[in-house]
Amino acid sequence: MNTGIISSRYAKALFEYTELTGGTEAVASQVPVLAQALSQVPALQRALEDPVAVSTGEKIALFSAALGEGTLRPELEKFLRLVIKGGRESELRLIFQDYLTRYYRSRGIRMCRLITAVESDDLRDRLVALMSRVTGDNIVVETQVRPDLIGGFIFEIDDYMVDASVARQIETIRHQFIEKNRRVV
Numbered sequence: 001m002n003t004g005i006i007s008s009r010y011a012k013a014l015f016e017y018t019e020l021t022g023g024t025e026a027v028a029s030q031v032p033v034l035a036q037a038l039s040q041v042p043a044l045q046r047a048l049e050d051p052v053a054v055s056t057g058e059k060i061a062l063f064s065a066a067l068g069e070g071t072l073r074p075e076l077e078k079f080l081r082l083v084i085k086g087g088r089e090s091e092l093r094l095i096f097q098d099y100l101t102r103y104y105r106s107r108g109i110r111m112c113r114l115i116t117a118v119e120s121d122d123l124r125d126r127l128v129a130l131m132s133r134v135t136g137d138n139i140v141v142e143t144q145v146r147p148d149l150i151g152g153f154i155f156e157i158d159d160y161m162v163d164a165s166v167a168r169q170i171e172t173i174r175h176q177f178i179e180k181n182r183r184v185v
Contacts, residue, residue, distance in 0.1 A: 004094070006088065006091050006094075007091050007094035007095045007097070007098050008098050010079075010083065010088065010091065010095045010098075011095045011096075011097075011098035011099040011101075011102060012098075012102065013079075014027070014075075014076075014079050014095070014099050015099055015102045015103065015106075017075055017079065018075050021075050023073050023074075023075045023076075024103065026073050027073050027075055027076050027099075028099075028100065028103045030067060030070065030072065030073060030076055031076075031096045031099055031100055031103075032096075032100065033066065033067055033068075034063055034066055034067070034092075034096060035092075035093055035096040035097065035100075037063075037066035038092060038093050038096075039093065041066075044062060044066065045090075047059070047062060048062070048084075048089040048090075048092070049089050049090055051087065056081060056084050056085065059080070059084055059089070060072070060077060060080055060081065060084075063077075063080060083095070104140075107138075108137050108138055109137060109138045109139075109140055110131070110135055110137045110138070110139050110140070110157060110158070111140050111142065111157075112127070112128075112131065112139055112140070112141045112142070112155065112156060112157040113141070113142045113143075113144065113154075113155070113156040113157075114127060114141050114142070114143050114144070114153060114154075114155050114156075115143075115144045115145075115146050115149065115153060115154040115155075115156075115165075116143070116144075116145060116146075116149065116152075116153045116154075117145070117146065117147055117148075117149040117150055117151050117152065117153075117165070117166070118145065118147075119143075119145055120153070123153060124141055124143060127139075127141065127155060128141055131157060148167060149165040149166065149167045149168075150165065150166035150167050150170070151165070151166035152164045152165040152166045152167075152168075152169070153165060154168075
């Protein structure tokens with residue numbers, strides 16, 4: 001079965017459940033923390049996917065520990081028990097990502113990512129203003145600094161990406177140079 005379909009169905013169920021219980025905002029604040037823990041701690045992912053060595057209660061305790069001082073919302077704990085019982089722990093990162101997408105969409109928010117070679121608040125502000133005008137949505141930008149871009153930026157929104165980095169331009173010129181030299185030889 002397509003993992004996109006699985007994660008989408010589980011995320012939709014969680015979103016609709018939290019909307020009914022009124023816990024959407026609280027769950028939406030906990031989900032990124034749990035998703036980050038899954039991404040950054042491979043041992044957590046392995047422990048979750050082990051059906052024998054780690055019990056359901058211990059897996060829920062791992063998620064509670066990942067939140068730090070906070071406790072899991074009852075809706076989220078119930079959902080995690082359902083996912084674990086169904087043996088879909090490996091899908092949790094995709095489920096969390098899909099849940100956040102649904103949450104942001106329902107609130108008129110678009111998530112974007114801006115990657116630059118150096119910190120640039122002016123560029124971020126100009127892109128936010130432009131995208132707000134174009135889409136009519138509130139724009140939230142996740143910024144990242146990558147010196148290997150040399151200059152310029154990469155901007156991602158939804159399924160679109162604009163790569164205006166110097167590193168990409170150099171790579172394009174390099175490929176053009178190689179192609180032209182192949183024809184000569």
